[in-house]
Amino acid sequence: MGAETKAEIRQIEGGVTAAKGFEAAGVEAGIKYQNRKDMALIYSTVPCRVAGTFTSNVVKAAPVLWDKKIVEESEYAQAVVVNSGIANACTGSQGMDACEETAACAGKLLQLPADAVLVASTGVIGMQLPTDRICAGVEKLAAGKADTPEAGLDAAKAIMTTDTVHKQIALEVELGGRTVTMGGMCKGSGMIHPNMCTMLGFVTTDANISKEMLQKAVSADVVDSFNMISVDGDTSTNDTLLVLANGLAGNEEITGESADYDAFCEALHVLTTYLAKKMAGDGEGATALFECHVVGADTKEHARILAKSVICSSLTKAAVFGHDANWGRILCALGYSGVQFDPGQVDLYFMSKSGKMLIFSEGNACDYSEEEATKLLSDPEVTVLADMHMGDAEATAWGCDLSYDYVKINADYRS
Amino acid sequence: MGAETKAEIRQIEGGVTAAKGFEAAGVEAGIKYQNRKDMALIYSTVPCRVAGTFTSNVVKAAPVLWDKKIVEESEYAQAVVVNSGIANACTGSQGMDACEETAACAGKLLQLPADAVLVASTGVIGMQLPTDRICAGVEKLAAGKADTPEAGLDAAKAIMTTDTVHKQIALEVELGGRTVTMGGMCKGSGMIHPNMCTMLGFVTTDANISKEMLQKAVSADVVDSFNMISVDGDTSTNDTLLVLANGLAGNEEITGESADYDAFCEALHVLTTYLAKKMAGDGEGATALFECHVVGADTKEHARILAKSVICSSLTKAAVFGHDANWGRILCALGYSGVQFDPGQVDLYFMSKSGKMLIFSEGNACDYSEEEATKLLSDPEVTVLADMHMGDAEATAWGCDLSYDYVKINADYRS
Numbered sequence: 006m007g008a009e010t011k012a013e014i015r016q017i018e019g020g021v022t023a024a025k026g027f028e029a030a031g032v033e034a035g036i037k038y039q040n041r042k043d044m045a046l047i048y049s050t051v052p053c054r055v056a057g058t059f060t061s062n063v064v065k066a067a068p069v070l071w072d073k074k075i076v077e078e079s080e081y082a083q084a085v086v087v088n089s090g091i092a093n094a095c096t097g098s099q100g101m102d103a104c105e106e107t108a109a110c111a112g113k114l115l116q117l118p119a120d121a122v123l124v125a126s127t128g129v130i131g132m133q134l135p136t137d138r139i140c141a142g143v144e145k146l147a148a149g150k151a152d153t154p155e156a157g158l159d160a161a162k163a164i165m166t167t168d169t170v171h172k173q174i175a176l177e178v179e180l181g182g183r184t185v186t187m188g189g190m191c192k193g194s195g196m197i198h199p200n201m202c203t204m205l206g207f208v209t210t211d212a213n214i215s216k217e218m219l220q221k222a223v224s225a226d227v228v229d230s231f232n233m234i235s236v237d238g239d240t241s242t243n244d245t246l247l248v249l250a251n252g253l254a255g256n257e258e259i260t261g262e263s264a265d266y267d268a269f270c271e272a273l274h275v276l277t278t279y280l281a282k283k284m285a286g287d288g289e290g291a292t293a294l295f296e297c298h299v300v301g302a303d304t305k306e307h308a309r310i311l312a313k314s315v316i317c318s319s320l321t322k323a324a325v326f327g328h329d330a331n332w333g334r335i336l337c338a339l340g341y342s343g344v345q346f347d348p349g350q351v352d353l354y355f356m357s358k359s360g361k362m363l364i365f366s367e368g369n370a371c372d373y374s375e376e377e378a379t380k381l382l383s384d385p386e387v388t389v390l391a392d393m394h395m396g397d398a399e400a401t402a403w404g405c406d407l408s409y410d411y412v413k414i415n416a417d418y419r420s
Numbered sequence: 421m422g423a424e425t426k427a428e429i430r431q432i433e434g435g436v437t438a439a440k441g442f443e444a445a446g447v448e449a450g451i452k453y454q455n456r457k458d459m460a461l462i463y464s465t466v467p468c469r470v471a472g473t474f475t476s477n478v479v480k481a482a483p484v485l486w487d488k489k490i491v492e493e494s495e496y497a498q499a500v501v502v503n504s505g506i507a508n509a510c511t512g513s514q515g516m517d518a519c520e521e522t523a524a525c526a527g528k529l530l531q532l533p534a535d536a537v538l539v540a541s542t543g544v545i546g547m548q549l550p551t552d553r554i555c556a557g558v559e560k561l562a563a564g565k566a567d568t569p570e571a572g573l574d575a576a577k578a579i580m581t582t583d584t585v586h587k588q589i590a591l592e593v594e595l596g597g598r599t600v601t602m603g604g605m606c607k608g609s610g611m612i613h614p615n616m617c618t619m620l621g622f623v624t625t626d627a628n629i630s631k632e633m634l635q636k637a638v639s640a641d642v643v644d645s646f647n648m649i650s651v652d653g654d655t656s657t658n659d660t661l662l663v664l665a666n667g668l669a670g671n672e673e674i675t676g677e678s679a680d681y682d683a684f685c686e687a688l689h690v691l692t693t694y695l696a697k698k699m700a701g702d703g704e705g706a707t708a709l710f711e712c713h714v715v716g717a718d719t720k721e722h723a724r725i726l727a728k729s730v731i732c733s734s735l736t737k738a739a740v741f742g743h744d745a746n747w748g749r750i751l752c753a754l755g756y757s758g759v760q761f762d763p764g765q766v767d768l769y770f771m772s773k774s775g776k777m778l779i780f781s782e783g784n785a786c787d788y789s790e791e792e793a794t795k796l797l798s799d800p801e802v803t804v805l806a807d808m809h810m811g812d813a814e815a816t817a818w819g820c821d822l823s824y825d826y827v828k829i830n831a832d833y834r835s
Contacts, residue, residue, distance in 0.1 A: 060756075061756070062752060062755040062756045063754070063755040063756070063757075063759070063760060063761060063763065064751050064752055064754065064755030064756075064763045065755075092748070094748060094752075095748050095751050095763065095780065095783070095784075095785070096783075096784065097764070097782070097783035097784040098783070099784070129746075129748065130746075130748020130749065130751070130752060131747060131748040131751075131780070131785045132785075241752065242748075242751075242752050242755060319734070319826075319830075320830055323826070323827050323829075323830030323831050324830065324831065326827065326831045327830070327831025327832040329831065329832050331544075331545075332546060333507070333509060333510050333544065333545020333546040333657075334545065336479050336510050336545070336546075336657075337477060337479055337509075337545060337656065337657050339478070339479065340477040340478040340479030340480075340657060341475075341476070341477045341478070341479075342478075344478070345478060346478060348478065348479045348510065349512070365510065365546070367512070368510070368511075368512035368513070369510075369511070369512040369514070370510070370546045370547075407827055407830075408827060409824050409827050409828070411734075411738070411827070412738050412741065412822055412823060412824050412826070412827060413824070414738075415734070415735055415738030415739065415742070415822075416738050416739065416741045416742025416744065417742040417744050
């Protein structure tokens with residue numbers, strides 16, 4: 006998993022059904038896609054504390070508005086219904102009605118109030134949801150839900166749009182002598198520039214944690230996980246991360262800052278960072294995960310801005326696609342980030358499994374081998390390390406290369 | 421020319437040699453490109469007032485630093501030497517030495533002090549200029565300079581990098597009973613997101629105007645011309661706009677706000693907007709000029725931010741390339757611009773020479789024909805009109821579509 010952790014965190018098999026009390030399902034509902042799963046359900050056998058972060062886009066999809074209200078006003082939630090294919094964004098009051106109908110339909114079948122049912126949509130903007138097919142889908146989901154790894158996998162597959170692989174992970178961590186399990190799934194892979202990511206992310210855990218501390222943990226976490234990735238610089242109308250905690254692990258409730266809270270946050274960060282990197286590496290048309298690690302910055306916020314500017318640069322991304330060591334574009338992207346620094350003090354390295362090369366130092370290009378640089382840049386995971394020599398702050402951002410396939414996928418996405 | 425003007429402005433043939441007293445040349449110097457012109461000279465027979473705007477990138481190329489000093493500290497300049505192929509950016513003290521050597525060489529041949537010689541470079545970042553070839557090129561330029569339209573055209577061609585067409589224009593305007601001529605040329609076409617565009621732009625005029633009023637006119641102008649275009653969101657290390665005014669038209673000197681100053685600004689804006697649009701439409705790999713016109717915004721600055729957000733959206737640009745009426749991406753881009761508005765109040769139109777269509781209104785998609793929308797979006801100039809219904813402010817931004825060729829050009833630009 007790579008991250009340095011203090012708490013003992015173990016990766017285990019599975020995803021959103023790994024934690025106690027969580028069930029899931031993924032079914033074919035024919036919303037827009039044909040012959041593939043396109044609706045998912047996450048369900049907890051007992052009520053859950055719920056926290057979330059949502060798109061900062063002024064244009065918020067109907068399901069974002071629905072969920073935001075629940076996260077902010079309700080004490081508990083118990084189910085999430087997700088569809089892919091249609092985003093239910095820019096759909097006016099009819100779009101809100103569709104959320105309410107979906108939740109009511111699921112509530113009736115699962116014997117829950119409608120406001121205990123969260124909804125999420127991803128796909129084309131501007132089309133109305135076919136609520137008859139949505140409700141038929143919910144029926145199949147409710148009938149087929151299970152607490153098995155296979156059910157979790159079905160859900161992770163059903164939420165994909167242009168994703169080429171499903172994305173899930175599960176972890177265990179000890180909190181107050183109890184083993185707490187945490188599972189998560191997410192989807193990318195275009196309109197990804199989370200400021201909260203058309204990312205949808207769902208985390209389930211059996212940790213016992215207060216609503217307040219759960220939201221605090223989630224809000225603090227996304228700043229250095231999902232908000233540090235970008236595929237194309239477009240912040241979606243639907244970005245949603247929901248975290249459900251049902252308490253079934255039986256640990257003493259986390260109600261404030263504590264060693265247990267820190268361990269929970271650490272485990273959450275390992276999980277979200279794993280999912281965020283998977284999302285960036287599976288960006289539309291991507292052939293490589295492109296990471297920028299900034300060290301020696303004067304402040305943490307500056308380190309974040311610098312790292313994100315590099316992974317967002319179209320020119321740098323095209324160079325990574327071409328395995329071309331065009332480091333001038335990287336220095337250029339650092340330079341227009343808005344952060345002040347002395348270019349003469351910056352050291353730039355290219356890193357991958359093939360090695361590490363100093364490319365630029367003391368204001369000049371280093372005497373490196375273009376052949377070796379091209380080899381290094383041909384790896385499926387490429388890192389730029391920028392040492393600003395200004396202080397101790399560091400940050401990492403993740404993106405992907407810019408390929409012909411990004412254009413192909415997006416020139417005619419709707420047909 | 422399209423813009424509404426109060427002053428009588430006439431487009432005439434030519435470019436940087438159109439105004440009285442200006443000469444130019446373009447030659448093959450073999451800096452990096454082979455078998456094409458790659459060095460240009462602009463020369464005035466008498467000293468010129470000079471104004472300029474430069475990149476806001478922290479990483480400034482050596483020629484930007486050289487010119488900035490002259491524009492800020494010198495009373496007059498008389499020549500500009502430009503090379504394409506190598507940007508002389510991220511080249512440390514050796515890069516600054518190359519500027520000095522170029523200026524000294526030109527100064528000697530043109531009998532000018534070195535600090536009357538402006539320099540500009542565009543091309544690959546990080547390579548050192550071959551000063552022997554630069555100086556040999558300067559000799560050819562000085563020997564071949566002329567005040568003919570052909571010489572101006574040679575210069576406009578010599579400064580091109582990935583540009584597919586040269587870009588120049590010339591205008592006449594009456595100031596105080598005298599005919600003042602203004603000519604300009606520029607190049608794009610990647611790393612274009614001017615905040616003060618690797619655009620290089622050069623304007624020559626025989627207007628008689630004080631240094632202070634010339635700089636005031638230029639600084640005010642770029643906000644709504646070059647700074648409102650983007651090809652790829654990357655703000656270059658070399659962006660430079662230089663305006664040289666030699667006074668030979670014999671109009672009474674413009675030394676403050678006046679009807680003449682307003683007419684000068686108007687003519688300048690027609691010229692810079694023409695060049696800016698040409699640059700956007702010839703963006704790397706572009707098949708269409710993509711314009712966003714925002715009306716009904718609450719403030720001018722908000723109108724600018726909204727328009728620029730739309731033309732910068734990778735997803736929207738890919739949709740334009742695919743002639744796909746994916747208006748949801750446009751609303752999405754307005755939404756993440758940072759400007760607050762009510763999506764339910766926005767009207768969106770697609771416009772081109774083929775017509776005008778209302779696409780989105782009152783929070784919902786309109787009942788438009790996809791076939792007609794595709795036809796409209798197949799024009800080489802496509803406009804999105806967004807009416808925010810909040811106030812009277814408006815702004816226009818220009819970009820281009822995102823094509824396979826953008827990726828091709830930039831995946832291996834250096835080889």
